[in-house]
Amino acid sequence: MRSFSLPTETPWRSRLTRWLRSGLALGALALLPGCDLKFWRMDGPMSAVHADGPVARAQAEVFHVTVWVVLVIFVLVGSTLAYAILKFRARNAADEHAAPPPQSHGNPLIELSLIGASVLALVVIAVPTLKGIWYTHDVPAEEKADAYPITAQGYQWWFRFEYPNEQIPNVGSLVTSNELVIPAGRPVRIDLRGMDVIHSFWVPRLAGKVDMIPNRANFLWLKADEPGYFWGQCAEYCGDSHAVMRFRVIALGPREFNEWLEQQIAPARVVPAAAPANAGEPAKAQFASYKTDWKRNEPGYSEEFDLKPLESWRAQQFPAHDEDPALIAKGRQLFQSKTCFSCHSVRGHFVGGSAAYPDLTHLGSRTTIAAGLLQNTPEQLARWLAHPNVVKPGNRMWTEGYQKNNIQLTPDDVTALVAYLQSLK
Incomplete structure (x- = not known):
């Protein structure tokens, strides 16, 4: 049996030095003050490590216990492997033909110790796991009522x-x-x-x-x-x-x-008709211009929304100050003439709709559209209405609505529909 020998062109000391330098560089980068390294904090919106409720916390605790147990095993096994590589490496040509070191294979004490350690590790993981399964299965008896x-x-x-x-x-x-x-x-x-x-x-x-x-x-x-x-x-x-x-x-x-x-x-909100004095005025243009060159995977959220989503949700509950009643009325008429009401419910405005399609009674009060994909802003809503199949390929609004009923929307139609849907607070 020949001892392990690293290739002469890459001495182990040089390789170990490079690894240490890389590790120190990453460690220093992670500790830099003011760095926004979400990868290290793991506190993004879909993080399962930072729990905000008892169920998630119980599951995170099981994860943490498992990580620590596995980390201990990794350190012990890695340290043993590193020791064996460094201790018994071939330092010269004579060492390559040296007798192998004493072997421990078949030693009852060592093998029983390894079995006992493995069982202990499983028990350490199993106890919080079973406790977590029992707790998260259903609402605790004291809180069920x-x-x-x-x-x-x-x-x-x-x-x-x-x-x-x-x-x-x-x-x-x-x-x-x-x-x-x-x-x-x-x-x-x-x-x-x-x-x-x-x-x-x-x-x-x-x-x-x-x-x-x-x-x-x-x-x-x-x-x-x-x-x-x-x-x-x-x-x-x-x-x-x-x-x-x-x-x-x-x-x-x-x-x-x-x-x-x-x-x-409450039923869908009804925007009062414009006062007679304003009857001759042109329609407002708050929804008049939209971006049309959307890329397929372009993000649909603003930075402000990502930073304070709950505040954005609260602000979304109130009607806009610059609503255009005439434009909203036109959008409501288009919602009917384009047969949108045959799929979507708007309580108080239209009778119809199906449970298989989203209820739009209070769509304007939601922060997202297209099933959480886009922020509910006039621009993003126009993007969704104009290009539903690009935003969400294969969705039923496109296949069973637009295509089946040959629905075509002009830019002016989109503008009016956006004004109407945004008014549904």
């Missing part, structure tokens, strides 16, 4: 949220799309349903992934420690636009949550 029920349904490629406790006369349960508003500090039990193919519901800062399977009831529970704005997405491949099937969770304090419920239960 206070749990708020919600039903989440996954479609290609968007989410429908139903509030069974909030009933609307002659309509049924309150329904929203793609933005799930919950009470902060209160457990929320979410029934999960897959309506076409298998989807997966995932809000990493609040809870782990649970599949939404057709014809099979499933559920999870979560709780936000305090008011906040959280990113979520489908975590199971479900077709062409799976990667852009997203949603948001907005946690509000008790008073703000009740105010939001009252606003959502």
Whole structure:
């Protein structure tokens, strides 16, 4: 048996020196004051390490325990390997033919110790894992009576949220799309349903992934420690636009949550007609110019929204000051003439719509459109209306709406529809 020998053209000392220098450089970079290194902090909006609720925290604790156990194993095995390489390396030609060092293979003490250490490592990981599974399975008994029920349904490629406790006369349960508003500090039990193919519901800062399977009831529970704005997405491949099937969770304090419920239960807002004195004035131009040369994967968010999403959501609940009643009225008429109401519900304006398509009754109050892909601004809404298949390939609004009904929109049509949809607060 010959000892290990590094090639003469790359001495081990030079290679080790390069590794040490690279490690020190990375360490110094990570410690630089003022550096915004999200990779090291792992605190992005989809981070599963920074938990904002008890369910996510229990799951993160299991992850941390596993990481530490694996790190200890890595250090021990890596140190042993490094020691063997350095201790028994061939320093010259004579060492290449030297007798091998004493072997420990078959030593009962060593092998039993390794088995015992492996079992111990598994036990250290298994105990918090079983505890976490038991805790996250369902709402704890002491909190179950206070749990708020919600039903989440996954479609290609968007989410429908139903509030069974909030009933609307002659309509049924309150329904929203793609933005799930919950009470902060209160457990929320979410029934999960897959309506076409298998989807997966995932809000990493609040809870782990649970599949939404057709014809099979499933559920999870979560709780936000305090008011906040959280990113979520489908975590199971479900077709062409799976990667852009997203949603948001907005946690509000008790008073703000009740105010939001009252606003959502009310029918769609009606913008008063323009005063007679303004009848001869030209239409306002607040929606008149839009960017038309969008790239397929161009981001749809502003930096301000990314920095303070909850504040942006709160500001979105109020009507704009420069609304154009004439333009909004034209958009409402186009919504009917283009048969948009046959798929989308707008309570108080149109009778129709289907559960298989997003409810637009209060679309203007949401911060996102296209299932969390774009910020709900006039410009991004115009982008979505003008190029739905470019923004989200294969979506049903394009295949079963625009193509099937031969819907064509001029720039003026888009402008009017944007004004109308933005008015739905």
